[in-house]
Amino acid sequence: MGKDPISNILYIDLNRKRFWVEDRSDIFEEYLGGVGAATKILEEELPRNADPLGPENVIVLAVGPGTGMYPMSSKTVAVFKSPLTGNWGESHVGGRSAIAIRMSGCGAIVIKGASKIPVYLSIINGKVYFKDASALWGMRSTVTVGRVIREAEPGAGIRTIMRIGIAGERLVRYASVVTETYRHFGRLGLGAVFGSKKLKAILIMGKRTIPVINKRKYREVYDEIYNLVVKSGKTKKYYELGTPVNVLPLNKIKALPTRNLRQSWFEEAEKLSGEYIAETRLGRRVACSHCPVACIHLATIRERYPTEKYFYKTIFVSYDYEPIYSLGSMLGISDTDGVLRLMDAVDVVGLDAMSTGVILAWATEALQKGIIGLNDTIVKLSFGDWKNYIEAVNLIVEQPNEFYKALAMGVDYASRTYGGEDFALSFGGNEMPGYHTGPGAHLTHLTGARHSHLDSAGYSLDQKLLGKELPPPEELMDSLMKEEAWRQILTSFTICLFGRGVYTPETVSKALEPLGFELSPEDLKNLGWKIYAKKFKIKIREGFNVSKLRIPRRIFETPSPHGKLSEEYIERALKYFEKRLMEITSSF
Numbered sequence: 001m002g003k004d005p006i007s008n009i010l011y012i013d014l015n016r017k018r019f020w021v022e023d024r025s026d027i028f029e030e031y032l033g034g035v036g037a038a039t040k041i042l043e044e045e046l047p048r049n050a051d052p053l054g055p056e057n058v059i060v061l062a063v064g065p066g067t068g069m070y071p072m073s074s075k076t077v078a079v080f081k082s083p084l085t086g087n088w089g090e091s092h093v094g095g096r097s098a099i100a101i102r103m104s105g106c107g108a109i110v111i112k113g114a115s116k117i118p119v120y121l122s123i124i125n126g127k128v129y130f131k132d133a134s135a136l137w138g139m140r141s142t143v144t145v146g147r148v149i150r151e152a153e154p155g156a157g158i159r160t161i162m163r164i165g166i167a168g169e170r171l172v173r174y175a176s177v178v179t180e181t182y183r184h185f186g187r188l189g190l191g192a193v194f195g196s197k198k199l200k201a202i203l204i205m206g207k208r209t210i211p212v213i214n215k216r217k218y219r220e221v222y223d224e225i226y227n228l229v230v231k232s233g234k235t236k237k238y239y240e241l242g243t244p245v246n247v248l249p250l251n252k253i254k255a256l257p258t259r260n261l262r263q264s265w266f267e268e269a270e271k272l273s274g275e276y277i278a279e280t281r282l283g284r285r286v287a288c289s290h291c292p293v294a295c296i297h298l299a300t301i302r303e304r305y306p307t308e309k310y311f312y313k314t315i316f317v318s319y320d321y322e323p324i325y326s327l328g329s330m331l332g333i334s335d336t337d338g339v340l341r342l343m344d345a346v347d348v349v350g351l352d353a354m355s356t357g358v359i360l361a362w363a364t365e366a367l368q369k370g371i372i373g374l375n376d377t378i379v380k381l382s383f384g385d386w387k388n389y390i391e392a393v394n395l396i397v398e399q400p401n402e403f404y405k406a407l408a409m410g411v412d413y414a415s416r417t418y419g420g421e422d423f424a425l426s427f428g429g430n431e432m433p434g435y436h437t438g439p440g441a442h443l444t445h446l447t448g449a450r451h452s453h454l455d456s457a458g459y460s461l462d463q464k465l466l467g468k469e470l471p472p473p474e475e476l477m478d479s480l481m482k483e484e485a486w487r488q489i490l491t492s493f494t495i496c497l498f499g500r501g502v503y504t505p506e507t508v509s510k511a512l513e514p515l516g517f518e519l520s521p522e523d524l525k526n527l528g529w530k531i532y533a534k535k536f537k538i539k540i541r542e543g544f545n546v547s548k549l550r551i552p553r554r555i556f557e558t559p560s561p562h563g564k565l566s567e568e569y570i571e572r573a574l575k576y577f578e579k580r581l582m583e584i585t586s587s588f
Contacts, residue, residue: 004211005126006033006065006107009041012121012128014197015055015113019128021106032517033064033107035090036492036531038079043538045110052083052189053171053196055114062108063098064494065515067290068210070222071229072499074098074288077491081542082188083196084173084355084410085429088539089188090450094288094296095180097160097204098494104206111197120163120201122153125208133200140166141348142178145201155205163201164191165350167397171195172408174355174431178347182286182296182318186352187452188430218514225502225511230292234501238295239285243321244274251329253466253561255437255459258329259383260361261425261554264436264561268334272324277336283316288496295498299340317344325434326357331364332383345390349397356396358431359411360389366420376403376418412550422553427451428544436555438462438562439470439569444480446549446570447577449535454497456484466561473573481532481580488531489524533588536581546578 007025012018024041031037038060050056059080066073076097082089101109105126115130118137122129139145142165149161160179167175168191175191176184185191194200212218229235237245250256251269258266270276274297283300287293298316305311317340327346328339346353364381366372374380378395379388399405406414411431415424425432427445433453435441440458448455458480470476486505487497493512495503503511505521512519519527536544556565 005105005208006063006067006102008106008126009108009110010104010106010123010126010128011110011112013113014111014115014119014199017115017130021126024108028107031531032489032492032527033067034062034075034492034494035077035079035488036527037064037108038062038077039531039534039538041108041110042079043534045112046081046538048541050081052081052086052089053192055197057081057193057196059111059190059193060108061097061101061111063101064107064492065512065517066493066495067098067102069212069218069515070290070511071226072291072293072496072502073494074291074496075491075494076101077494078177078185078190080190080193082429083171083192084189085451087429087542087544088449088535089190089193091185091187091190092491093177093179093183093185094291094496095160095183096289097162097179099289100158100160100204100206102206102210103158103208104204105208111199114196115198118198118200120149120203121199123202123204124155125206136200137169137198138166142350143181143348146178146181149201149203153203153205158207159203159205161201161203164194164199165348167350168192168195170397170399170408172351172396173410174352176350176352178350182298182316183288184347184352187354188450189352191350212514213516214514221511221514225507226292228502228507229499232502235293235295235498238293238498241274241278242295242297242319244272244277244297244319244324246321247273247324248275250435250437253437253463254559255435255462255561256329257325257425257432257434257436259332260330260365260423261432261436261558262365264558266329266332266334269329271334271336272328272339277319281336281340283314291496293498301337301340301344315344318347319343322434323353323357326354327389330357330361330434331386331389333386333389334384335386338386342386342389342393345393349393351393351396354433355410355431356393358425359396359407359414360392362411362415362420362424363392363407365423366418369420371419372403376401421550425552425554426550427552428549432552435459435462436558436560438465438560439473439565439573440465440476440480442551442555442565443477443570443573443577446551446574447477447480447546448484449532449539455487456480462560462562470562470569473569474576477573477576477580481577485528485532486525488528488535492527492531529584530588533585537585540585546574546581549574
C-alpha cells in the first residue's frame with residue numbers, strides 16, 4: 001500500500017516560481033499534525049518581526065492524521081503572521097480542502113515569498129503549476145473567481161479551490177480566503193496575506209490510498225466514533241439548525257451583543273433565529289468531506305431579473321451564528337432577507353463577517369456621537385439600515401477616503417485614530433465574537449492565542465456557571481487554559497471542534513492506535529500543553545504582552561447574564577494568566 005505521505009511538506013517559493021518536497025517525519029511524529037505541526041513549521045520559517053504584508057511572511061497549511069480517516073476530521077489549519085493584529089494568525093476551514101491536501105501527497109504546504117505578477121497555484125498530486133492570474137486580478141467576486149478556475153482546471157469532486165476577492169487584493173486587514181463558496185479561512189486576515197503575495201487562488205487535487213497499520217482495529221474504532229457522531233445526539237443540533245440554534249438561547253439569557261453591545265438582547269431576535277430561517281428560507285444542507293453531520297445551512301433569496309416580470313434567480317447564502325450576530329443583532333438589523341443580503345455582500349468581496357460587523361457597529365455609534373461625520377462615512381450609517389451597510393461594505397474595499405482606509409485596518413486602529421476606544425470592541429486587535437455571556441467569554445477573547453471564542457470556550461463555561469457563584473478568577477483562568485491546551489490536540493488531529501464532545505482524550509488515543517501512534521490520554525494532554533507553549537513563545541517573540549492588552553470599557557457597562565462584569569475580577573485573572581504563561585512557556 002505504500003508509505004503514508006502525510007509527513008511530506010510541500011514548499012512553494014512564489015518569488016522564484018519553484019517548489020520542492022521534504023520528508024519531515026520528525027515534525028509530524030513529535031507534533032502529530034495540524035496546528036501542532038504548523039506551529040513548529042512557522043517557528044522555523046517565519047523571521048522575527050516579519051512584516052505581515054511583506055514577502056517574508058509565511059503561510060502554512062496543514063492537516064492531521066485523522067484527515068480522510070475518521071468522521072468530522074475535516075479541517076485544514078492555516079497559520080501565518082496576522083496583518084490585523086501584527087502577531088499570531090490562525091484560521092481553520094472545512095469543505096474539501098483537508099482531504100484534497102492529503103490526497104495530493106503531503107501533510108503541510110508552506111508558501112513563501114511573493115510573486116511579481118498575479119498568480120494562482122494548481123497543485124495536482126503534489127506537483128505545482130504556477131498559472132498567470134492577471135485576468136483574475138481585479139475580479140471583485142470570490143464566486144466568479146471560483147467558477148472560472150473550476151471550469152479551467154481538471155478534477156471535479158476531488159479538489160478544493162481557495163481564493164480571495166477584491167478585499168484581499170486591496171489588503172483589507174481582515175480579508176478572508178473562501179473555499180468551496182460556503183466555507184472560509186476567516187479572522188485575522190489570511191486573505192490580505194494572499195493579496196500581498198499576489199496569490200489570487202490555490203487549487204489542490206489528488207488521489208491516493210491512505211495506508212492503515214491495523215485494519216481490523218481501525219474499522220472497530222471507526223464504527224464506534226461514527227455511531228457516537230450520528231446516534232448519540234451530541235451533534236444533532238448542528239444538523240438540524242446549525243450554529244444559529246444559539247440565537248434564541250443567548251438572547252433569552254441576555255448574552256446576545258446588540259447595537260455595538262449597547263445592550264445584550266435583541267427585541268427582534270426571533271427573525272434571526274435558526275428556527276425561523278430554517279422554516280422560511282432553508283434551501284439545503286451541505287457537509288464537509290468525510291463528515292456525516294452536514295452543519296452547513298444554506299438560505300435562499302429570490303431575486304427578480306430587472307427586465308423580466310416572472311424570471312428569478314436564486315441566491316444561496318451560507319448562514320451561521322457568528323455572521324447572524326455580527327451582521328444582524330450587532331447592527332440592529334431585524335429584516336431577515338436584509339441580513340442574508342449583507343452576508344452575501346461580505347462573502348462576495350471576501351471579508352471576514354465578524355470583523356466587518358463589529359467595525360460597522362463602532363462606526364455607526366461613532367457617527368451618532370459626533371466623533372466622525374457624514375463626510376467620513378459618505379453614507380449615513382444607522383442601526384437597522386442594511387442597504388446602507390451594504391454600501392459601506394463596498395466602501396471598505398474601495399477605500400475612497402482616509403476614514404475607510406482606517407476601517408480597512410480594523411476597529412482597533414480606527415478607534416485609536418478617530419477616538420471612541422471605549423466602545424471599540426476589539427480584543428488583542430481582533431474584533432469581538434458574538435458572546436457577552438460573562439467573564440469567561442471575554443477572558444477567552446483576551447488570552448486565547450487567536451483572541452477567539454474557539455480558543456478556550458469561555459462562553460460555554462459562563463453558561464455552565466449561571467445561577468452559581470463565580471469561582472475565583474485564578475480558578476476560572478486555569479479552566480480556560482486547560483481547555484485551550486486540549487484543543488491543540490483536537491486541531492492537530494484536525495477534528496472539527498463541533499466534534500469535541502465525541503473526541504475525548506480516550507477516544508483520540510484509541511483512534512490514533514491503528515494509524516501507528518502510541519499516545520496515551522495523558523501523553524496527548526502533555527502534547528497539548530507543549531503546542532500551547534510553543535504558540536505563545538512565538539506570540540511573545542512577536543511582541544505579545546499581557547500588560548498591554550486593551551479591555552473595551554463597553555463590556556463593563558452592559559450587564560451580562562452574570563450581571564455587570566467586575567474590572568477587578570478581569571484584572572486579577574489577567575495577572576494570574578501572565579504568571580502561569582511564564583511558567584508554562586519556560587517548562588517546554
